[in-house]
Amino acid sequence: MDHLLDRVRSDERSPAAGSAGTASAALAAALVMKAARRSRAVWPEAGGAIAQAAALETRLWQAGDELERSYRRAVEALESGDQADIGEFVPAAADASLELARIAADVADLAVDAAHHCDQAHHADVTVAAILATAAARTGAHLVAVNLLSRPDDTRSSEARLLVERSHQAAEMLAGER
Amino acid sequence: MAALSSITDAGLVARCRSGDDDAWEELVRRFSRYVLAIAQQAYRLSPSDAEDVFQDVFAKTYERLGDLRSDDAVRPWIAQLTRRLCIDRIRAGARETVDPEAAEAGVDDTLDQLDEALSVQEALAAMSEPCRDILDRFFRRDESYAVIGAALGLPSGTIASRISRCLGKLRDLLMEENAPLTRHEE
Numbered sequence: 001m002d003h004l005l006d007r008v009r010s011d012e013r014s015p016a017a018g019s020a021g022t023a024s025a026a027l028a029a030a031l032v033m034k035a036a037r038r039s040r041a042v043w044p045e046a047g048g049a050i051a052q053a054a055a056l057e058t059r060l061w062q063a064g065d066e067l068e069r070s071y072r073r074a075v076e077a078l079e080s081g082d083q084a085d086i087g088e089f090v091p092a093a094a095d096a097s098l099e100l101a102r103i104a105a106d107v108a109d110l111a112v113d114a115a116h117h118c119d120q121a122h123h124a125d126v127t128v129a130a131i132l133a134t135a136a137a138r139t140g141a142h143l144v145a146v147n148l149l150s151r152p153d154d155t156r157s158s159e160a161r162l163l164v165e166r167s168h169q170a171a172e173m174l175a176g177e178r
Numbered sequence: 179m180a181a182l183s184s185i186t187d188a189g190l191v192a193r194c195r196s197g198d199d200d201a202w203e204e205l206v207r208r209f210s211r212y213v214l215a216i217a218q219q220a221y222r223l224s225p226s227d228a229e230d231v232f233q234d235v236f237a238k239t240y241e242r243l244g245d246l247r248s249d250d251a252v253r254p255w256i257a258q259l260t261r262r263l264c265i266d267r268i269r270a271g272a273r274e275t276v277d278p279e280a281a282e283a284g285v286d287d288t289l290d291q292l293d294e295a296l297s298v299q300e301a302l303a304a305m306s307e308p309c310r311d312i313l314d315r316f317f318r319r320d321e322s323y324a325v326i327g328a329a330l331g332l333p334s335g336t337i338a339s340r341i342s343r344c345l346g347k348l349r350d351l352l353m354e355e356n357a358p359l360t361r362h363e364e
Contacts (some may be wrong), residue, residue: 044346045339045342045343045345045346047342047345047346047349048341048342048343048344048345048346049338049342051317051345052316052338052341052342055316055317055320059320102322102324103322105322105323105324106322106323106324106338109323109334109335109337109338110338112335112338113338113339113342117339166334
């Protein structure tokens with residue numbers, strides 16, 4: 001995390017927003033893992049949640065790398081003004097952003113499952129996990145919109161909005177339980 | 179063949195000993211990827227050398243299955259046979275004397291990983307189709323809960339819970355598989 005913060009606060013172009021969103025969702029997955037690890041005595045299937053959180057975290061970091069790579073290519077294309085490159089690389093950045101939103105929404109779902117089975121002393125941890133995952137889903141959705149150059153009719157935009165809504169509902173539900 | 183694919187290793191060996199050709203075919207099918215993985219991943223043999231080792235392993239298995247003391251132990255027995263034949267192959271292709279220790283570096287770790295993978299694969303094969311499918315979709319194909327839910331006609335909010343239940347069953351199967359070995363070791 002220190003390394004990521006150093007790189008985000010640097011004057012380099014990337015890592016930037018995509019990595020910040022990725023880190024938010026990865027922290028959410030880590031919180032779910034912690035809650036599950038500390039709930040084995042009351043939750044026989046805690047190991048299943050741990051395995052899923054670990055798999056989602058791995059996917060998140062891969063998606064984050066792809067997001068930064070595609071963002072750099074998109075910016076270079078826009079700066080060069082080459083229409084073929086813009087047509088190829090800018091939508092690719094939108095795809096990578098959408099993937100972040102998808103994984104983040106799954107982390108929010110997993111947080112709900114954990115909240116309903118874990119030791120309730122950790123309910124707040126998984127609620128915050130859902131809140132962080134929602135922030136990451138919203139990050140992904142915003143980057144989709146930016147990279148699609150304000151084309152709200154694109155199916156990626158509508159999928160991203162649904163993912164944000166799903167995550168938001170998960171976080172609101174958990175927050176309302178305490 | 180469907181029945182043979184679900185019987186235990188010991189049951190399969192017993193059928194091989196009785197001269198059942200289908201059982202021999204299943205034995206080769208069951209362990210072929212394992213033998214090739216040892217040759218290529220643990221000993222880094224070329225594909226053609228690995229193929230030669232593969233042929234030797236199953237030829238010798240056919241000749242020497244009678245030497246196997248415990249039918250349960252066919253997997254480690256095939257692993258040991260494969261290791262020996264891999265070393266022979268490396269020696270045969272080397273211009274200088276091969277240091278056996280150097281050739282074996284890291285092999286135990288790789289073999290442990292392969293054994294674990296094979297155990298998981300066997301346990302997965304013993305699971306119900308819905309569980310096998312959902313675990314495959316999430317962990318191997320990296321599908322999202324929404325995609326899995328849409329494919330299986332289930333609400334996406336229930337997928338995480340279903341995966342956890344199936345993983346619990348997988349864990350139980352793996353523990354069952356290891357239990358006789360633990361008792362034997364004691």
